[in-house]
Amino acid sequence: MSEESERDTNPAAAPPCPTVSQRDQWMVESQVFQIYQLFATIPGSAQNLMLELQRDNHMQYLSKGLRHLSSAFSVLDANRPWLCYWIFHSIALLGESVDDELEDNTIDFLNRCQDPNGGYAGGPGQMPHIATTYAAVNTLITLGGQKSLASINRDKLYGFLRRMKQSNGGFRMHDEGEIDVRACYTAISVASVLNILDDELIKNVGDYILSCQTYEGGIAGEPGSEAHGGYTFCGLATMILIGEVNRLDLPRLVDWAVFRQGKECGFQGRTNKLVDGCYSFWQGGAVALLQRLSSIINKQMEEASQTFTISDVSEAKESLDGTSSHATCHGKHEGTSQSCSADYKSIGYNFINEWRAQEPLFHSIALQQYILLCAQDQAGGLRDKPGKRRDHYHTCYCLSGLSLCQYSWSKHPDSPPLPNLVLGPYSNLLEPIHPLFNVVLDRYREAHEFFFTES
Ligand SMILES: CC(C)=CCC/C(C)=C/CC/C(C)=C/COP(=O)(O)OP(=O)(O)O
Numbered sequence: 001m002s003e004e005s006e007r008d009t010n011p012a013a014a015p016p017c018p019t020v021s022q023r024d025q026w027m028v029e030s031q032v033f034q035i036y037q038l039f040a041t042i043p044g045s046a047q048n049l050m051l052e053l054q055r056d057n058h059m060q061y062l063s064k065g066l067r068h069l070s071s072a073f074s075v076l077d078a079n080r081p082w083l084c085y086w087i088f089h090s091i092a093l094l095g096e097s098v099d100d101e102l103e104d105n106t107i108d109f110l111n112r113c114q115d116p117n118g119g120y121a122g123g124p125g126q127m128p129h130i131a132t133t134y135a136a137v138n139t140l141i142t143l144g145g146q147k148s149l150a151s152i153n154r155d156k157l158y159g160f161l162r163r164m165k166q167s168n169g170g171f172r173m174h175d176e177g178e179i180d181v182r183a184c185y186t187a188i189s190v191a192s193v194l195n196i197l198d199d200e201l202i203k204n205v206g207d208y209i210l211s212c213q214t215y216e217g218g219i220a221g222e223p224g225s226e227a228h229g230g231y232t233f234c235g236l237a238t239m240i241l242i243g244e245v246n247r248l249d250l251p252r253l254v255d256w257a258v259f260r261q262g263k264e265c266g267f268q269g270r271t272n273k274l275v276d277g278c279y280s281f282w283q284g285g286a287v288a289l290l291q292r293l294s295s296i297i298n299k300q301m302e303e304a305s306q307t308f309t310i311s312d313v314s315e316a317k318e319s320l321d322g323t324s325s326h327a328t329c330h331g332k333h334e335g336t337s338q339s340c341s342a343d344y345k346s347i348g349y350n351f352i353n354e355w356r357a358q359e360p361l362f363h364s365i366a367l368q369q370y371i372l373l374c375a376q377d378q379a380g381g382l383r384d385k386p387g388k389r390r391d392h393y394h395t396c397y398c399l400s401g402l403s404l405c406q407y408s409w410s411k412h413p414d415s416p417p418l419p420n421l422v423l424g425p426y427s428n429l430l431e432p433i434h435p436l437f438n439v440v441l442d443r444y445r446e447a448h449e450f451f452f453t454e455s
């Protein structure tokens with residue numbers, strides 16, 4: 001008799017022992033639901049207090065982080081451009097700024113991380129790395145201004161990216177480092193925003209990312225691995241930036257990504273794993289990008305639902321896959337300008353200019369609820385989940401996800417949302433971001449003007 005049917009006939013039979021993952025999941029669910037239960041039972045005024053974004057406390061926490069950053073502390077020594085990005089981007093999302101001296105010191109510090117042969121390292125004198133290059137470039141864009149933007153040696157940076165480029169289309173993170181989808185995204189993102197993207201950098205990138213889309217529909221870090229939210233955002237954003245997003249199986253990607261938002265209201269990073277605040281951006285960001293691709297998705301679904309004769313199959317497959325190695329012409333879709341290869345330079349810019357109001361593919365209010373009630377430390381800073389400690393990485397990505405939610409219904413990427421779309425008091429409203437680069441929109445625009453009109 002199977003375990004199932006024995007339990008049906010003999011209720012006293014011992015239930016199967018839960019797995020460790022099941023126990024962890026129940027524990028998180030119970031903590032999250034206790035919070036939601038409390039929230040549901042308190043008066044409206046107390047509910048508003050619980051939903052308030054603790055701006056002052058977050059600023060205090062971030063300012064403390066900045067003070068640590070300027071003094072030498074070694075534990076995160078190879079990560080300092082990342083710390084700069086997480087902290088300065090969070091401050092920018094809150095609509096705040098820092099004093100000129102601190103900005104100046106940060107520009108000087110990042111300059112000392114800049115390798116004479118291009119790219120930024122995790123600290124002065126270390127080996128340049130594409131991920132810390134992305135963090136440094138996004139920090140300098142976030143700081144903005146002539147000194148900051150002009151400090152980036154774009155020619156040398158281009159040389160560094162070319163040296164990291166692999167014949168399979170991927171990029172190495174650093175000399176002899178790993179090749180993965182993160183490296184592709186960080187390389188293509190900086191090349192795109194700095195206006196140094198060209199055919200050589202793009203060559204075969206689409207093939208590489210395509211080889212990482214799994215049977216589930218999400219994108220893995222490398223071929224043969226498991227689909228994961230972090231890599232899915234990276235892979236999807238890269239495919240958009242190189243004009244090849246139509247080559248992905250988008251309906252399957254939508255299907256995988258939307259089901260990563262669970263009953264806790266936040267997102268998990270992969271199937272059967274726990275909810276985590278940082279996926280508010282990685283998964284929420286991927287879904288927000290997919291929201292902008294509806295015409296390509298509809299086209300792919302239409303093509304897939306047609307009944308083909310045997311001779312039609314190869315032709316249809318060709319049109320879904322895309323035929324050449326990059327930027328095939330498939331007509332113009334919202335914000336992606338899938339026209340011809342030369343157009344990839346303006347994809348990032350068109351993405352926000354060709355914006356149209358569209359319904360989000362995720363539950364935006366539910367995600368805001370998870371971020372504000374479960375991921376927010378009332379004393380400042382944000383975190384993975386209740387019971388975890390706040391940190392700058394989660395602060396950055398929870399706030400980035402919150403901003404995406406707040407503007408998810410907007411007609412333009414920065415048009416102020418209606419009050420009912422912002423959970424909690426309207427003062428919770430953050431600055432809008434460019435969803436492909438994750439920098440605050442007005443800083444992106446300044447950088448675009450600088451790098452696209454100067455050269
Ligand atoms: C731009 C850039 C550098 C992007 C990085 C993207 C990113 C967050 C990748 C995630 C890496 C990963 C496999 C985490 C799994 O951690 P885990 O097993 O602890 O977490 P999980 O249980 O939630 O999967």
Ligand SMILES: [Zn+2]
Binds near residue numbers: 384
């Ligand atoms: Zn996390």
